[in-house]
Amino acid sequence: MSGELRHDRPSGGILRLTISNPEKRGALDRPILDAIVAAVDGASADGRTRCLVLTGEGRFFSSGYDIGDIPGESFAVEAERIVAHPFAEALRVLDETELPVVAALNGPAIGGGLELALACDLRIAAHGARFGMPPVKLGLVYSHTGIRRFVDTVGAPRTRELFLVGRRIDAVTALAWGLVNDVVEPQGLEAAALDWATEIAANAPLSVAGNKRILREMLRAEGAVSPEVERDLMELRAASFASEDLREGVRAFSEKRPPRWRGR
Numbered sequence: 001m002s003g004e005l006r007h008d009r010p011s012g013g014i015l016r017l018t019i020s021n022p023e024k025r026g027a028l029d030r031p032i033l034d035a036i037v038a039a040v041d042g043a044s045a046d047g048r049t050r051c052l053v054l055t056g057e058g059r060f061f062s063s064g065y066d067i068g069d070i071p072g073e074s075f076a077v078e079a080e081r082i083v084a085h086p087f088a089e090a091l092r093v094l095d096e097t098e099l100p101v102v103a104a105l106n107g108p109a110i111g112g113g114l115e116l117a118l119a120c121d122l123r124i125a126a127h128g129a130r131f132g133m134p135p136v137k138l139g140l141v142y143s144h145t146g147i148r149r150f151v152d153t154v155g156a157p158r159t160r161e162l163f164l165v166g167r168r169i170d171a172v173t174a175l176a177w178g179l180v181n182d183v184v185e186p187q188g189l190e191a192a193a194l195d196w197a198t199e200i201a202a203n204a205p206l207s208v209a210g211n212k213r214i215l216r217e218m219l220r221a222e223g224a225v226s227p228e229v230e231r232d233l234m235e236l237r238a239a240s241f242a243s244e245d246l247r248e249g250v251r252a253f254s255e256k257r258p259p260r261w262r263g264r
Contacts, residue, residue, distance in 0.1 A: 003027065003066075005035035006057070010194055013050035013201035015043050020057040027066035028112055033086035040093040040101075050201035050208075052097075053193050054120055055104035061129070062113025087112055094119040095216060098209035100200050104193035105129050105180065110168070115146050118153055121212065123179070124193050125171040126186040131179060132168030138253060139245030139261070144225070144233040152219050154179050 003021025010016055017039050019026050036054075043049040056062055065087065094101055094116070103120035108130045117123050125131075133150075135142045142163060150159040154177045161167070171183045184192045200208065225233070240246055244262050252259035 002031040003029050005032050005039060007039060010053075011198060013048065014053060014194065014197045015039070015049045015051075016053040016055065018055050018057050019062055021066075022058050022060075024063065024066060025108075026056045026058075026060035026062035026113060028062055028064065028087060028090075028116065029066040030086050033090045036090040037086070037093050040090075040097050040099075044093075044097045044099055049099060050205060051197040052099050052101045053104055053197050054094075054101060054116075055190075055193065056106050058107070060107040060113075061103075061105045061109040062116060063108065064111025064113045064134075087116075090116065091119045098212060100208055100212060102193050102197050102200070104189055105131075105171075106186070106189055108132075108168075110134060115149060118149050118179075122181050122196060124182045124184060124189065124196065125174060125180040126189045127171055127183055128186060129171045129174075130168045131171075131174050132166065133162045134166055134253070136164065136166040137259070138249030139240065139243055139247075139259070140249070141237045141240035143237055144230070 003019065003024065003026075006018040006020050008016050008018075017036065019028070019032055021027050021029065021032060040052065043052060100122070101120040103117040103123040105117060105123055105125040106129065107126065109117045110130075110132050111134055114131050114133060133142070147159060147163060150162060154162075158177050158179075162169075169177070169179075171180065174180045175183045182192065244264050245259075248261065249259050
């Protein structure tokens with residue numbers, strides 16, 4: 001069963017998008033990712049939306065890419081496909097929309113779910129939410145563009161901690177790192193996110209859009225890599241999708257057991 005993206009307008013000028021895939025802990029599948037692209041593009045053009053809120057349903061914000069059920073014979077191709085296209089496109093529209101986006105992190109944001117949150121402009125987390133990047137636990141080489149997003153947000157030392165150690169951190173630690181902007185009690189998360197969105201929506205739209213674009217372009221100007229290096233990094237990542245270790249890591253995660261790495 002596929003997940004869905006729910007829409008509602010809690011107040012004027014605010015569009016709330018809710019990731020709904022409770023059976024898979026908010027995993028990001030194609031229907032959800034495609035719906036994020038369509039919703040953000042639509043809101044950017046409708047002339048009445050001033051702020052977006054992105055949140056999750058139930059106890060999870062998002063557990064990341066939905067690659068656990070891909071058959072072994074097509075795993076390398078299909079896993080890379082869902083990450084490379086619909087996920088990358090969802091990140092792109094969140095980056096490039098002139099509308100500010102507030103992420104209300106109601107629960108764990110893991111892997112691609114955490115990067116999706118980082119593509120939002122502001123993040124408010126509920127106490128008890130946990131965050132982590134598990135690629136080294138799964139056998140995956142993460143994208144260089146994704147890792148750059150973490151470096152821009154929390155700096156190189158904390159990014160190394162997330163991607164080389166692979167531990168999860170709690171909301172209070174995430175606040176200290178600058179991964180989130182605020183932490184509130186779970187029962188107050190919805191109101192806090194809407195308070196922020198309402199205040200943003202009341203600001204001058206041209207100023208908000210202009211400031212967001214300047215911030216985006218300043219960040220893009222940092223850390224560009226040559227085409228040759230970028231090609232090497234993309235080949236390194238592609239090789240990880242075809243590795244035995246990634247398939248073993250995903251199986252072990254699903255089966256809640258330690259992985260048996262082979263280094264190939």
